[in-house]
Amino acid sequence: MSLGWEAVLLLLIVVAGTSGELCVTRAMKTIGEVKDFRPASLVRVLIRAVQVPWMWLGITLMAVAFFALLGALSIENVSFVVPVTALSYAAGAFGGEIFLGERVSRRRWVGVALVCVGVTLVFIGRK
Amino acid sequence: MKSFSELHLKTYILIFFIVIFAPTGNVLLSKGMKTVGDVAIHSPTEFFQLAVRVLTSPFIWLGIGFLLLFFVSYLLVLSWADYSFVQPASASSFAVVALLGHFALKEPISPTHWLGIIVISLGVLTVGNTHPRTTEQK
Numbered sequence: 001m002s003l004g005w006e007a008v009l010l011l012l013i014v015v016a017g018t019s020g021e022l023c024v025t026r027a028m029k030t031i032g033e034v035k036d037f038r039p040a041s042l043v044r045v046l047i048r049a050v051q052v053p054w055m056w057l058g059i060t061l062m063a064v065a066f067f068a069l070l071g072a073l074s075i076e077n078v079s080f081v082v083p084v085t086a087l088s089y090a091a092g093a094f095g096g097e098i099f100l101g102e103r104v105s106r107r108r109w110v111g112v113a114l115v116c117v118g119v120t121l122v123f124i125g126r127k
Numbered sequence: 128m129k130s131f132s133e134l135h136l137k138t139y140i141l142i143f144f145i146v147i148f149a150p151t152g153n154v155l156l157s158k159g160m161k162t163v164g165d166v167a168i169h170s171p172t173e174f175f176q177l178a179v180r181v182l183t184s185p186f187i188w189l190g191i192g193f194l195l196l197f198f199v200s201y202l203l204v205l206s207w208a209d210y211s212f213v214q215p216a217s218a219s220s221f222a223v224v225a226l227l228g229h230f231a232l233k234e235p236i237s238p239t240h241w242l243g244i245i246v247i248s249l250g251v252l253t254v255g256n257t258h259p260r261t262t263e264q265k
Contacts, residue, residue: 024202025210033207042203049202066194069153070160070181078157079228079236079244082150083221086247089214089254107253114250118243125239 009072010084017065018088018095023058030054083122089115134207141204142216145197149217150224152193154231159186161232215255218248 031048049055072081093112096102163180167173181187204213225244228234236244 021210025205028202028205031206034203037203042199045203045206046199070156070187073153073157074160074163077228077234078154078232079225079234079240081157082153082224082228083244083247086221086251089251093254111250111253111255114253115247116250118245118247118250121239121243121246123243125237125241125243 006072006075009068010081010087012068013065013072013081013085014088014091016061016068017085018091020058020061020065022092023054023061025058027052027055027058077126080122080126084119086115087119138204138208138212141200142213144200145204145213146216146220146223148193148197148200150220150227152190152197153224154227155186155190155193157190157228158232159184159190162186212255215252218251218255221248221251 027049030052031045034042034045036042069081069085090112093104093108097104159181163177163184168177201213221244225236225241229236
């Protein structure tokens with residue numbers, strides 16, 4: 001399998017995964033804080049959760065990321081693939097600033113830079 | 128008003144679940160996909176055969192089970208805690224997945240690779256230690 005295909009899979013894990021998590025977060029916040037942990041109430045929470053459209057968009061994107069993860073894991077080690085997905089922190093910072101108008105602090109950019117340096121080291125150091 | 132310590136206790140318990148369940152699930156998926164073999168697809172028949180091999184692998188289903196447990200814990204904690212507060216907890220899951228990959232799956236990890244994982248974890252911690260909201264509350 002070519003390097004290009006592997007890059008596409010890693011990119012899908014990062015981009016679809018991050019967007020999916022943001023959608024799911026938005027959906028769960030509309031439901032409000034879960035205070036009751038008895039199984040019957042948890043089932044009711046889940047039933048309410050699946051009625052929020054953001055949840056379905058989030059789940060669809062996370063499913064795409066999941067199948068990309070399966071593809072990547074079939075050709076690469078898990079100790080390589082999962083650390084590389086930390087690039088989602090960079091995607092989140094760029095996406096937040098560009099699409100959501102969030103102000104990303106200097107400290108957060110430092111964190112994102114560290115993640116990128118770490119991922120580079122993982123790429124250099126594999127096998 | 129909810130007591131500070133109670134909210135913190137249940138948050139940390141769920142974050143602990145998140146940090147254990149997700150790496151375990153990923154390691155099991157990796158084990159499953161490695162036993163499934165080549166995923167190169169050239170025809171619909173090959174796609175069908177691949178799907179059958181993936182869906183009949185016990186490691187894949189066990190991995191999906193752990194990831195579902197992770198996902199439910201994640202949904203629950205996100206109903207009250209900020210995404211920016213929960214996300215840094217995953218800093219340690221990168222180390223956990225590397226340790227599991229190395230010891231359970233015998234994956235070779237070079238010193239540079241380990242260093243990269245440590246730097247990633249530090250970066251994730253730094254990202255998480257910033258102010259959670261920069262936009263106006265509705």
